[in-house]
Amino acid sequence: xSLHSDSPPSSSRDWLFPSPAYIxxxxxxxxxPKHLRRFTTTPRTSHPRTPDPRPxxxxxxxxxxxxxxxxxxxxxxxxxxxRFDLSRRTERLPKRDDAGAVSGRKSEITAVSREKVCxxxxxxxxxxxxxxxxxxxAISVAILITVFSSLLHNNFSLQNQVNELRDQVSKxxxxxxxxxxxxxxxxxxxxxxxxxxxxxLSLTILSIPILIFKYIDYISKSRSxxxxxxxxxxxxxxxxxxxxxxxxxxxxKPLALxxxxxxxxxxxxxxxxxxxxxxxxxxxxxxxxxxxxxxxHSGSESVGWRLxxxxxxxxxxxxFAMMLGLVSDAISEKLDSLRKGRSEVVEQNHTLILGWSxxxxxxxxxxxxxxxxxxxxxxxxxxxxxxxxxxLDLAKMEFDFKGTSVICRSGSPLILADLKxxxxxxxxxxxxxxxxGNADQSDARALxxxxxxxxxKEGLRGHIVVELSDLDNEVLVKLVGGDLVETVVAHDVIGxxxxxxxxxxxxxQIWEDILGFExxxxxxxxxxLLDGMQxxxxxxxxxxxIPCGVKVSSxxxxxxxxxxxxxxxxxxxxxxxxxxxxxxxxxxxLPTVWGGSLPKDFVVPKSTEKILLCxxxxxxxxxxxxxDAFLAHGSEVWMFNEVLExxxxxxxxxxxxxxxxxxxxxxxxxxxxxxxRRHLESLPLESFDSILILADESVEDSAIQADSRSxxxxxxxxxxQAKRLPFREAMVNQVHRGxxxxxxxxxxxxxxxDKSVIISEILDPRxxxxxxxxxxxxxxxxxxxxxxxxxxxxxxxxxNDVLEELFAEEGNEMHIRQADLYLLEGxxxxxxxxxxxxxxxxxxxIGYRLANDEKAVINPPVKSERRRWSLKDIFVVIAEKx
Numbered sequence: 072x073s074l075h076s077d078s079p080p081s082s083s084r085d086w087l088f089p090s091p092a093y094i095x096x097x098x099x100x101x102x103x104p105k106h107l108r109r110f111t112t113t114p115r116t117s118h119p120r121t122p123d124p125r126p127x128x129x130x131x132x133x134x135x136x137x138x139x140x141x142x143x144x145x146x147x148x149x150x151x152x153x154r155f156d157l158s159r160r161t162e163r164l165p166k167r168d169d170a171g172a173v174s175g176r177k178s179e180i181t182a183v184s185r186e187k188v189c190x191x192x193x194x195x196x197x198x199x200x201x202x203x204x205x206x207x208x209a210i211s212v213a214i215l216i217t218v219f220s221s222l223l224h225n226n227f228s229l230q231n232q233v234n235e236l237r238d239q240v241s242k243x244x245x246x247x248x249x250x251x252x253x254x255x256x257x258x259x260x261x262x263x264x265x266x267x268x269x270x271x272l273s274l275t276i277l278s279i280p281i282l283i284f285k286y287i288d289y290i291s292k293s294r295s296x297x298x299x300x301x302x303x304x305x306x307x308x309x310x311x312x313x314x315x316x317x318x319x320x321x322x323x324k325p326l327a328l329x330x331x332x333x334x335x336x337x338x339x340x341x342x343x344x345x346x347x348x349x350x351x352x353x354x355x356x357x358x359x360x361x362x363x364x365x366x367x368h369s370g371s372e373s374v375g376w377r378l379x380x381x382x383x384x385x386x387x388x389x390x391f392a393m394m395l396g397l398v399s400d401a402i403s404e405k406l407d408s409l410r411k412g413r414s415e416v417v418e419q420n421h422t423l424i425l426g427w428s429x430x431x432x433x434x435x436x437x438x439x440x441x442x443x444x445x446x447x448x449x450x451x452x453x454x455x456x457x458x459x460x461x462x463l464d465l466a467k468m469e470f471d472f473k474g475t476s477v478i479c480r481s482g483s484p485l486i487l488a489d490l491k492x493x494x495x496x497x498x499x500x501x502x503x504x505x506x507x508g509n510a511d512q513s514d515a516r517a518l519x520x521x522x523x524x525x526x527x528k529e530g531l532r533g534h535i536v537v538e539l540s541d542l543d544n545e546v547l548v549k550l551v552g553g554d555l556v557e558t559v560v561a562h563d564v565i566g567x568x569x570x571x572x573x574x575x576x577x578x579x580q581i582w583e584d585i586l587g588f589e590x591x592x593x594x595x596x597x598x599x600l601l602d603g604m605q606x607x608x609x610x611x612x613x614x615x616x617i618p619c620g621v622k623v624s625s626x627x628x629x630x631x632x633x634x635x636x637x638x639x640x641x642x643x644x645x646x647x648x649x650x651x652x653x654x655x656x657x658x659x660x661l662p663t664v665w666g667g668s669l670p671k672d673f674v675v676p677k678s679t680e681k682i683l684l685c686x687x688x689x690x691x692x693x694x695x696x697x698x699d700a701f702l703a704h705g706s707e708v709w710m711f712n713e714v715l716e717x718x719x720x721x722x723x724x725x726x727x728x729x730x731x732x733x734x735x736x737x738x739x740x741x742x743x744x745x746x747x748r749r750h751l752e753s754l755p756l757e758s759f760d761s762i763l764i765l766a767d768e769s770v771e772d773s774a775i776q777a778d779s780r781s782x783x784x785x786x787x788x789x790x791x792q793a794k795r796l797p798f799r800e801a802m803v804n805q806v807h808r809g810x811x812x813x814x815x816x817x818x819x820x821x822x823x824x825d826k827s828v829i830i831s832e833i834l835d836p837r838x839x840x841x842x843x844x845x846x847x848x849x850x851x852x853x854x855x856x857x858x859x860x861x862x863x864x865x866x867x868x869x870x871n872d873v874l875e876e877l878f879a880e881e882g883n884e885m886h887i888r889q890a891d892l893y894l895l896e897g898x899x900x901x902x903x904x905x906x907x908x909x910x911x912x913x914x915x916x917i918g919y920r921l922a923n924d925e926k927a928v929i930n931p932p933v934k935s936e937r938r939r940w941s942l943k944d945i946f947v948v949i950a951e952k953x
Contacts, residue, residue, distance in 0.1 A: 266344055266345045266346075267345060268345075269341045269342075269344045269345045269351075270341070270342060270344075270345025270346065271345075272341055273338045273339075273341035273342040273345065274342075276338055276341075277338055324397055325397060328390065328393055328394055328397060331390060331393075332362065332390050335358075335362060335383065335386045335387070335390065336355060336358050336359050336362060337355070337358075338358075339354075339358030339361060339362070339379065339382075339383035339386070340354045340355035340356075340357070340358040341354075342358075342379040342382075342383075343357055343358055343376070343379055343380070343383075345375075346373060346375035346376045346378075346379055347373075347376055358383055361380050361383040361384045361387060362383060362384070362386065362387030362390065362391075363387065364387075365384040365385075365387055365388050366384075367384075368380030368381060368383075368384055410458065410459060411457060411458050411459075411481050413480075413481065413482075413492070414480075414492075415491075415492050415493075415494075416451055416478055416480060416492065416493045416494050417494065418449050418451065418478075418494050418497065419494070419497045420449075420497070420498075420499045421448070421449035421450065421451055421494070421497070421498050421499065422438055422448065422449070422450045422451070422498065422499065422500050422501075422502065422865060423451050423453070423493055423494075423495060423498040423500070423501045423502070424450065424451070424452045424453070424502045424504065425453055425454070425484040425501065425502065425503050425504065425520060426454055426484070426503060426504035426505070426506060426520075427452070427454035427455075427456055427461070427504065428504045428505065428506065428507055429507065429774050429834060429835070429854050430504060430538075430854045430855075430857055430858040430861070431452070431504065431858075432465075432468045432470065432836075432858075433836065433854060433855040433858035433859070434502070434504075434858040434861055434862055435450060435452075435465070435468070435470065435472070435475075435477060436468075436470045436472075436858075437587060437588050437858060437859055437862035437863075438450055438475065438862050438865070438866075439470065439471070439472040439473045439474075439475040440473065440587070440588040440589055441588045441862060441866050442473070442474070442475045443473040443474070443475075444652055444653070444654065446474055447472075447473065447474025447475045447476065448474075448475050448476075449475070449476050449478065450475055450476070450477050450478070451477075451478045451479075451480065451493050451494075451498070452477060452478070452479050452480070453479075453480045453481070453482050453484065453489065453492075453493050454479075454481070454482075455481070455482070455483050456481060457481060458479050458480065458481045461479040461481075462479050465477060465479070480492060480493050484503070484520045484523060484524075485516075485519055485520060485523050486523070487523060487526060487527065490523060490524070490527060491527070495524065495527055495531070496527055496529035496530060496531060496532060497532055498531075498532065498533050499532060499533040500533045500534060500536065500865040500866070501524065501531070501533060501534070501535045501536065502536045502538075502861055502865050503517050503520050503521070503535065503536065503537045503538060504538050504861075505517060505538040505539060505540050505561060507771075507772045508772055510540035510541045510562070510689050511540075511541065511544075513539075513540050514539050514540055514541055514544035514548070515544075517537050517538070517539060517544075517548065518544070518547055518548055518551060520537075521535060521537060521548055521551050521552045521556060522551055524552075524555075525551065525552060525553075525555070531555060534555055534556070534557060534868045535552055535555050535556045535557065536556075536557050536558075536559065536861055536864045536865050536868070536871075537552070537556055537557070537558050537559070538558075538559050538561055538857065538861060539558055539559070539560045539561070540560070540561060540562055540689070541560070541562070541689065541690065542560045542562075542563045542690065542693055543726075543727070545558045545560055557864050557868045557871045558871075559857065559860050559861055559864060559871070559874075561853070561857040562688065562689065562690040562693075563690060563693055563878070564856070564857060564860060564874075564878055565832065565851065565853040565856065565857065566688065566690055566693055566694040566697065567694075567697055567878040567879075568582060568851055568856065568878065569694075569763050569765075569830050569832060569851050570694060570697050570698060570701065570763075571884065571885065572830050572849060572851055573682065573761035573762075573763055573828055573830045574680070574701065574761065575885075575886065575887045576828045576849055576887075577849070577887055577920070577927070577945070578885060578887055579830070579849055579850065579851050579852075580926065580927065581885060581887075581918070581927055581929070581947050582856060582885070583852070583855075583856065583859075584927070584929050585649065585885075585929065586856055586859035586860055586863060586874075587859045588859075588862065588863075590651070590929060591649050591650060591651050591929045591930045592649070592650075592863060593619070593647060593648070593649060593863070593867075593870050593873055594616075594647075594648055594649075594650050594653050594656075594867075595622055595630075595645050595646070595647050595648075595867065595869050595870075596645060596646065596648075596653070597643070597644070597645040597646070598645075598646060598657075598658050599642075600658055601640050601646065601658055602640055602641065602642050602644070603639060603640065604639070604640055605636060605637060605638065605639055605640075606618070606621065606634050606635065606636055606637070606638045606639075606640070607636035607637070607907075607910065608661055609640065609646065610906060610907075610910070610915070611661065611662055611664055611903050611906065611907070611934075612658045612659065612661055613648060613650075613656055613657070613658055613659070614656075614659050614934060614935075615650060615651070615655055615656040615657075615930075615932065616648040616649060616650035616655075616656035616930065617648060617649045617650075617906075617915070617916075617917050617930050618646050618647065618648050618915075619632060619633065619647050619648060619649055619915055619917070619949055620632040620633060620634060620646075620647035620873070621634050621638065621640065621644055621645070621646060621647065622644060622645040622646075622647060622869070623641075623644055624641065624642075624643030624644055624645075625641060625643075628869075629872075630647060630869065630872045630873055630876075632647070632873065632876055632877075632882070632883040632949060633883050633913065633914070633915055633949055633950065633951070636910055647873065649917055649929065649930050650930060651930065662903065662935060664901070664903040664904055664907055664935075665904060666904055666907030666908055666910070666911075667900075667904060667907075667908060668908070668911070669892070669893065669908055669911055669912070670891065670892075670893070670894065670895050677702075677703035678703055679702070679703050679704070679705040679706045679707075680702050680703065680706045680707075680760045680761070681706065681707045681709070681758060681759050681760050682698065682702075682706070682707070682708050682709070682759065682760065682761050682762070682763065683709045683711060683754070683756075683759045683761075683762045683763065684708065684709065684710050684711065684712075684763050684765060685711050685712070685745045685762065685763065685764045685765060685784055685788075686711075686712055686745060686764065686765035686766065686767040686768075686781075686784075687710075687712040687713070687714050687719075687765070687767055687768050687769075688765050688766070688767075688768060689768055690726075691710075691722070691723065691726070692722075692723045692726035692727060692728035693726075695708060695723070695728060695733070695736070695738070696728065696880075697880055698736055699733050699734060699735050699736045700735075700880045700881075701880075701952070702735050702736055703735060704734065704735045705735070705737075706735055706736045706737070707736065707737050707739055708736045708737070708738055708739070709739045709740075709741060709754070709759070710738065710739065710740050710741065711741045711742075711743055711745065711754060712742070712743075712745070712767070713742065713743070713744055713767075713769075714742075715742065716740045716742060719740060741753070741754060745764070745767075745780070745784040745787075746780055746783045746784055746787070748787050748791070751784075751787050751788060751791060752791060756788055756791050756792050756795070756827075757791075757792050757795045757796065757827070759827050760827060760828070761827060761828040761829070761830065762788060762827060762828070762829045762830070763829075763830050763832075764781045764784050764785055764788075764829065764830070764831045764832060765781075765832050766778075766780075766781060766832045766834055766853065767780060771834070774834035774835040774854070775835055777834050778833055778834055778835050778838040781831050781832060781833065782831070782838065782841065782842075785829060785831050785842075788829065789829070792827065828849065829849065830849050830850065830851055831849070831850045831851070832850075832851055832853050833850045833851065833852050833853065834852075834853055834854050835854075836852060836854075836855050838850075839852055860874055877949075880952075881952060882951070882952065883949050883950060883951055883952070884949075884950070884951075884952050885947065885948075885949060886914075886947070886948050886949070886950050887945050887946075887947060887948075888914075888945065888946045888947075888948050889942070889945060889946075890940055890941065890942050890943070890944040890945060890946060891942045892912070892946075893905050893908045893909060893916075893946065894908070894940050894942075896941070896942050897939055897940075897941075898939070898940060899937045899938060899939050899940075900937060900938075900940060901934065901935050901936060901937045901938075902916075902919075902931050902933075902934040902935075902936075903934050903935055905940075905946070906934075909946070909948060912950070913950065913951065914948040914949065914950040915948060915949045915950075916946050916947070916948050917929055917930065917947050917948065917949060918930060918931065918946070918947040919931070919944060919945065919946045919947065920944065920945050920947070921941070921944050922941050922943035922944050927945075927947055929947065
């Protein structure tokens, strides 16, 4: 570095040891800062400054004087350098070997130093105090400069290191970029070939089905041209196979949709792999997103990418449309199966009813009453009807089901799959209803139903109760069903019941009370406390029930109605009683009862009767045989209907009736229409003891029509009888029949009812309200009574033996007796005492009806209380047939 250079020092060393020329230029008054310029430029009065006669010259770095000198001013370091000791600094300058140059410079430095010293002496003086202060300041400045210079040196060294590291990093980046670019160039060639191969493969797979269909069409056309005989084409065979696969297998459609979705994802992924830069896994995922969301391809860039993405999205829309159709069809089928009652019933110990008829309403009502004590039950109805129609018909019934749930299902009892659908093997009772219509067809269908029930592989837990229309078919059903089957012949029961009611007015209401579950009914239960007790004592052992018979265990469980008083109950025997409910009775302490004796001992003689049968039933021959057994010798049975006489005899013979073997009755045939007054007037209606109005066979399919015909016949008969009765007799009977206005037609009919008993067969329960209000006839609710019998047998199959004996031609039956057979006028007796008196006649009293009451009391609640009886009272008893 030249001593005469005007440029500032370039290194830390130059900062610490500046050149004399730099010092000279720095401390020149013209180059000093303002805060120091006042010490140099302001002249003092005592020491005026003498201008330097020598012109100021500066030199360039090469030693050549500059023509236009510009002094270097560095204001940052002017104050610092002002405090240097110039004499010492100049002594440390290095000596040059060149004598001329050194001597020249020394002369200059000496001159300058002298000039500065003189100036300092003039300005500051040379006092000791000032010199010490300046010296301390110089040392402090020197220390600060040293520290600052060291910091600057460290800064510059760190800066140099950072620059070197940057250079190295840039070199490494260049090498890495070169390597990666080389690798990309080396990998680009096989990746591109692989993408082209993937694109070709996807197009090939997509075109394979088209080629196969074209080939199939070609083969089919060639075969059709070669063969003259008509053959099924290959395309039709393939279509048939596909249709059969989709229709036979339930999961074929979802499986085909799944295969189509996976195939579209694979083809779309391969195609996207060929037109994009992504990996195969990313392309497969991207293909699924295009399928799932048709608007997801909006980010496609290239033309090929866009074409492939649009194609995949279009296929996805088709797949989701098919999926939506399958889901919609599945939901519709499920709802349709639920609506039509095709779902399975998962129940146990329920009552199953197979079939649908007019008796169903009354049957459900009786089952609901029977299940009331248990808190309700489950009844399942299966018929060949739509479920909605069945539920709508049940909703119209004005019955309180008392917690019993009724479940309807649509199906055929002849199909095992439908039977399993209603849990037939777990039902505690199965009721097979007879169909409305032809009796033989209905019984044949019941027979096939029993065959289907016996064919259930799981077996049956409960018993089968079958309603039959013809008594002749009972043997076949029992032969097929064996011990599982209990039969109830509806027409036979109703026919026998109508005959009993015709001979004993008021008995129909007694049967309604006993057969139904609303009042009292039959129950069979074992009581070990009664073992070794005679039946006479058993009769008065139940305060809230009336014993009627014994189920003898030694005879295979045979039920004996009205046994001897001396019969002793053995171990295992069960007692048949009439009670309000199965848990409402029990044996108590034996009371002390005095029976007494009968007021008179006589047998009611049989008298000849004259009975009219209006209408024709298909079991007419059975009714005639029962009447022949019941009536006295010389009785007459008139038949009035529209069936021709020759055809009538043929039907009776075909039914098994031999007219020549009739002993007690004589048949009288009359032809005519029972709803035409002129035809009825040809009959001696006033001379009949009882008239039975039957539901005619021609209209029995419609309950309303049959009841309308029966009601019209009843009104016509009563009107004709009232007109033919003498007026004097009518006036006498007016006192006993109540107060009716003079000339009232209903009064005349009520008075006429005293002369003869009319029993009307009613099918619809709603019709009984008209008859009960008019009081002009007794009635038999055939459908309701049959329903009651079916419900009782379904709850306890042993009751069927009791009902069969009570309705049979022989054995015990229900009777209505006058009170004068058991007591005297005004006599006070308890019900227990009357019960023991009736045992003297081998009868069991089960209830009574007072003279002023319209309804009988079965199983009186207080049996030990004494009361005054009237001879006009009547008693209901179980006794042997007269």
